[in-house]
Amino acid sequence: MDILIIEDEQLGVEKLMRLIKSIDESIQIVGNTRSIKSSVEWLMQHEHPDIILMDIELTDGQSFEIFSHLSIKSMVIFTTSYDEYALQAFKVNSVDYLLKPIKKEELKNALDKFQEWQLKFSSPSVNIKELINGLRQQQPKSWRSRFLVKQGQKLVSIETSEIAYLYAEGRLSYFITWDKQKFVLDYTIEELEEMLDPQQFYRANRAFIIHIKTVSQIHNYFNGKLKLELQPATDKEVLISREKAAEFKDWMGK
CATH class of the missing domain: 2.40.50.1020 (LytTr DNA-binding domain)
Structure with missing residues (x-):
């Protein structure tokens, strides 16, 4: 399994790397980008990995914007400190949505979920678009739980x-x-x-x-x-x- 980490905080990157290796040492971390711009450039120049661990709040905006620049052929595990983006996350190639601080068990469950889905949809006749559509159909609908609004x-x-x-x-x-x-x-x-x-x-x-x-x-x-x-x-x-x-x-x- 290959993973790209999109995370703008160095401590966050290091923690994710430690967690991933503690879960499965055979997982390959193929890169780390820290902004929308660098992520788009990386994805345009490299073969897309199996999974992208994607922080939502980056230095130059929200990572959802990456999807407007190119067609992502990877599944995504979103990581964030806020739960208000859950609905938007499930509209794209989302395997899971993890709240920081990321716990080892939650990350392992997300990676296991991807592998289970991959096995279920693994067939020479199934392309990535069909895989993504199949995963979306299995994902529970997530309703908004709160709004962040101005008060004075x-x-x-x-x-x-x-x-x-x-x-x-x-x-x-x-x-x-x-x-x-x-x-x-x-x-x-x-x-x-x-x-x-x-x-x-x-x-x-x-x-x-x-x-x-x-x-x-x-x-x-x-x-x-x-x-x-x-x-x-x-x-x-x-x-x-x-x-x-x-x-x-x-x-x-x-």
Whole structure:
């Protein structure tokens, strides 16, 4: 097994090397890059390894940008100090997502997972694209657990369980917490819909995503529509279209 390490901190590189060798001395570490630029250059000049251990926060940005520069033919184990990128990580060639400090057992499990998948999909007729697609189908969906948002001059982490509803207004998106605090988000409503657990959050219409517990009353409205009252209250009209009414009732009743 060949591994490329993309990590910008020397101590982090050294620790990963020690962990890898303690797991399996036969693993070959074929290189170490420390930025988006150097990683893209390395991958353009070398045969892609079996696995890339990829830190998300690099000196010149987030490593997800590497995927926009070239087609990566390796599987990736992401390493990071934050869990807010998990959903984005599983949209690319991700085997696993490990939070720092990396533990030997977790890294070994990730490497074992890759080898199991490799054996399962090993066939002369299976190419790398089919392998990646097969792995993605086996990966559990990961829902957003928190958002990092601005509060005055500081940043605060708000768990999604604290959110009553989210809405779009103009070009911006906001969410309201159960204690009536309002925060702005750097995502569209469409992007937020993909991030949130559909068992807890529902896309009511083009502007609103609501938590199941925020609905205080449901009223029949004109032309088969439903009108919702939310708690905390909002001065905006929240309507469910006739086409979505049955689906919404089913969601509320689960």
